[in-house]
Amino acid sequence: MDHDFKGILYPARLPTFHRLPAPDCVADLVQWFWIPEWDIAPGRSSRQQVLSFPASNLAIQRDVVELAGPTTKATQQDLEGRGWAVGALLHPAAVPVFTANPAGLQDSRLEISAPGLLAAVVLAMENPDGDTRRGQAVDVVARWLAEQLPQVSDEALLTNAMAAKIAGNPDLLHVEDVAEELAVSVRTLQRLAKKYVGLGPSALIRRRRLQEAADRVRRHPEVDLAGIAAEFGYADQSHLANDFQRFLGFTPSSYRQQS
Template sequence: MTDGDRRGVLYPVRLPTFHREPAPPDLAGLVRWFWIPEWDLGAGRTSRQEVLAFPASNLVVQPAGITLSGPTTTRSHRDLTGRGWAVGALLRPAAVASLTTDPRSVRDREIDVEARGLLDLVRAAMTEGDPVTRRQRATEGYAAWIAEHIDPPDPDGALANDMEDLVAADRSVTRVEHVARHLGVSVRGVQRLARRYVGVTPHAMIRRYRLQETAQRLREDPAVTVGAVAVEMGYSDQAHLCADFRSVLGFTPTTYRRRTRGDDAGE
């Protein structure tokens, strides 16, 4: 799932030039994909990008430096101005262990990271050639750096990846007990994996993926009802979906649908 996957992007029509590039097969256990926005806005213009991010961490290269962005617990935004770019890697749980011993410490935070050689490599790639060539060179160089500097998944890291894959793909998984049964571990084992490799609880992971899909369904299918989406996402009823949606995004599914139809950012 790369360019066609808009889960997590709340208002796609506001995006600047944006691409998701697949990670090489040999890095599938460390990186889900690379994402690259580029923008060139006129003087005085600001483009607010609102996201309901994946329950994961991102290693992000920008002209000014490199940051590790931890998992978020609510919707978040970034205001773009002037001209710029970023090259981010959406990390698999197994990769996080090489960057922090406690991903909970970067939850809802963005911290500077020392990644020797990565900034110069990506910056050089993003300042020369046509857009396709820039993206190709940047992601190839970034992938090579990760292969050299990030440890491959150990058994627990691989199990944490399996947990992420299960929660992301299987809508029937609505409870932590379901995850434990599928993985063949205890509920406490699932909780430990999430604490060590993700930084949010397993329940928060499940809810985030279902809310991403809810937002996408409401945005892309004007005919579908909120109640029908609640059933699709495994909620017991529409009220529970609406409560979850509002607690994380700050507004109701109906309000969100109205905004996407008119791209109105006001409450």
């Protein structure tokens, strides 16, 4: 699967988009960095629709630093003019740097006061060489994050492990399966998810399933929808369609036609 576009519902509409690995100094805090850059003709716009990963993102643009909390459904943003963003998909362990209640940030954004970080990222992104400016911007954000949380607790690392297990193992269809893998109780997973993610562990499983199913629907039009439903653990095609309608706002068949 092409993980560069996983969660991006219409990749053909993307502006220039780069995904960069997290430096070692923030390996426990950041899953990866993402940097879109766009230059849209006057009078036009580019609508980006995303089924985000079930996590928070730190996002820096020219005039603001924001924490985007976990989302409960697909989101969209219309890009206009010329611009860029430097984002970090955060591991759960990084969330306490910004909030003690990530659930309170569901489907919302929190402006972060970090003028030094903002100025340094803007300066880096002014470099005319693309690879250089993106690398410098990532280094700036990584160093800033590492300073905010120089040590990660065992509890936070366990939550990272929970999220990684769910994201990386499609055979884990129930919270009980994840608890068994990590040798902890379901209640422990629920507590950790509430504290560090803002979505319950069952919601993390559901998001992974829906992202993968949507990716398969888009990239493999030759595979019938009933087969995709079965592949990703849905009881039947109707349950797959219900999840599409509830979280994306359209059916699998209409998404396949549009994409």
